[in-house]
Amino acid sequence: MIGTGYVGLVTGVCFAELGHSVTCLDIDKEKIEELKSGISPIFEEGMEELLPKNIREGRISFTTHYAEAIPGADLVFLCVQTPSGEYGKADLSYVYSAVRECVTHIDEYTVIVNKSTCPVGTVRTIKELINEIVPEKECDVASNPEFLAEGVAIHDFLEPDRIIVGVDSSRAEKVLREAYAPLIDKGSVFLATIPQSAELMKYASNSFLAMKLSFINEIADFCELVGADVNEVAYGMGLDKRIGTRYLKASIGFGGSCFGKDVRALIHRGEEEGYEFKMIKALIAVNNTRYLTTINKLKKHLGNLKGKTIAVLGLAYKAGTDDTRDSQSLRIVFELLANGAQVQAFDPRAMEHFKKTFARANEIIFSTTALETADSADALLILTEWNEFKELDLTALKTKMSGTLIVDGRNILDRKIVESAGFTYEGIGR
Numbered sequence: 213m214i215g216t217g218y219v220g221l222v223t224g225v226c227f228a229e230l231g232h233s234v235t236c237l238d239i240d241k242e243k244i245e246e247l248k249s250g251i252s253p254i255f256e257e258g259m260e261e262l263l264p265k266n267i268r269e270g271r272i273s274f275t276t277h278y279a280e281a282i283p284g285a286d287l288v289f290l291c292v293q294t295p296s297g298e299y300g301k302a303d304l305s306y307v308y309s310a311v312r313e314c315v316t317h318i319d320e321y322t323v324i325v326n327k328s329t330c331p332v333g334t335v336r337t338i339k340e341l342i343n344e345i346v347p348e349k350e351c352d353v354a355s356n357p358e359f360l361a362e363g364v365a366i367h368d369f370l371e372p373d374r375i376i377v378g379v380d381s382s383r384a385e386k387v388l389r390e391a392y393a394p395l396i397d398k399g400s401v402f403l404a405t406i407p408q409s410a411e412l413m414k415y416a417s418n419s420f421l422a423m424k425l426s427f428i429n430e431i432a433d434f435c436e437l438v439g440a441d442v443n444e445v446a447y448g449m450g451l452d453k454r455i456g457t458r459y460l461k462a463s464i465g466f467g468g469s470c471f472g473k474d475v476r477a478l479i480h481r482g483e484e485e486g487y488e489f490k491m492i493k494a495l496i497a498v499n500n501t502r503y504l505t506t507i508n509k510l511k512k513h514l515g516n517l518k519g520k521t522i523a524v525l526g527l528a529y530k531a532g533t534d535d536t537r538d539s540q541s542l543r544i545v546f547e548l549l550a551n552g553a554q555v556q557a558f559d560p561r562a563m564e565h566f567k568k569t570f571a572r573a574n575e576i577i578f579s580t581t582a583l584e585t586a587d588s589a590d591a592l593l594i595l596t597e598w599n600e601f602k603e604l605d606l607t608a609l610k611t612k613m614s615g616t617l618i619v620d621g622r623n624i625l626d627r628k629i630v631e632s633a634g635f636t637y638e639g640i641g642r
Contacts, residue, residue: 213289214281214310216243216274218254218365218469218535219327219358220291225262226369228271230394236274237281247274255534255561258366282317286387289325289356299483300476302331308341315342321350323384327358329414329474331481335378335407352384355407357414362468363532374401378410415478419492422471424459426495429502432462432641442641443623462641464544464595464621465502467529469537472499503543507551509619509638510591518552521614523589525582526596526622528562536565540621541595549575558585560598583608590615597622606633 213224216238250264266272292306355378432442450457529539558579579585630637
């Protein structure tokens with residue numbers, strides 16, 4: 213497993229849990245030493261139990277050396293980052309660097325599996341690269357896109373909706389099928405297709421989910437104009453089995469390391485082929501200004517935000533993770549500071565990451581509890597749907613705050629209960 217980020221670590225630990233012998237490689241020496249001690253660099257449900265368990269039982273190990281990880285491997289998974297470059301183009305330099313490093317250490321037939329999210333045609337390019345470097349080596353290249361949602365990634369791996377592999381040879385398919393056999397035997401769908409189709413499935417899936425989110429957010433805005441409740445509208449829509457209820461949750465917009473990056477990469481790849489994704493471009497436009505929804509609601513009630521104290525609950529881009537990459541909270545907090553507000557913030561998992569990634573973190577007062585965050589606040593913003601925010605003690609909150617405004621950016625509170633406690637409630641599309 214080359215790379216020990218979310219995808220690499222979760223995939224490695226889960227393959228070990230299935231009974232395979234796994235070696236995880238990363239160039240970050242400090243991270244590898246922590247992993248050897250059973251300390252995970254990420255928060256993910258189940259990781260604290262499965263990582264040390266599989267280390268103890270000898271099914272997973274960690275190294276910084278390709279010479280230790282690659283020889284004798286049946287499968288080498290590429291799980292490195294593919295960040296957005298200019299105009300949304302996926303930066304594949306980490307993928308190609310990993311390929312160059314690993315192929316020189318192959319000593320027998322090996323399947324190089326690209327699990328990093330890469331544009332259509334990457335498997336072909338990797339094959340060409342390998343043939344340039346080590347034409348004598350016996351190996352195949354496959355695509356195996358990941359469909360892991362942060363916060364439930366281990367569950368998603370061990371109980372997948374589908375397992376997709378893009379292969380050009382029956383031999384490579386056989387090796388991958390054997391690796392996933394414990395899941396296939398339990399009933400998981402294993403779909404083998406050509407590499408181009410497998411590569412596009414990840415982008416198409418993420419773009420469709422992002423489109424559902426942006427669609428319901430537009431409906432939410434219209435609900436506010438006509439007096440409808442977007443929660444009721446979404447529920448009624450979701451009862452149609454063709455639509456379903458998932459990803460119809462109105463909010464401040466989507467974030468995270470996948471949706472925005474993957475959608476932009478698909479748009480760019482389309483442009484390379486002379487094709488314009490008009491609908492997909494529109495969903496990005498909707499999401500790009502979504503963060504202003506909360507700011508506008510604050511100004512509606514408070515007027516000028518200069519000198520106002522705003523309590524922010526939630527910094528992770530969603531509950532269940534400590535990941536703040538592309539979190540809407542980053543944009544919202546920046547806008548609050550730009551408007552002269554004093555920001556007090558709390559997140560049960562993501563504060564340390566936020567402090568490292570947000571340039572003006574030194575201007576924020578970070579709290580140790582949700583209630584402490586609300587001390588003397590003129591308004592309270594809920595930006596992440598953590599369960600503990602759903603269960604706020606409204607009586608205690610009322611005594612803490614100076615003002616009475618609650619802006620619920622995730623629609624996790626009951627308006628009637630909040631208003632009966634003496635607060636002014638602003639949700640999304642309600």
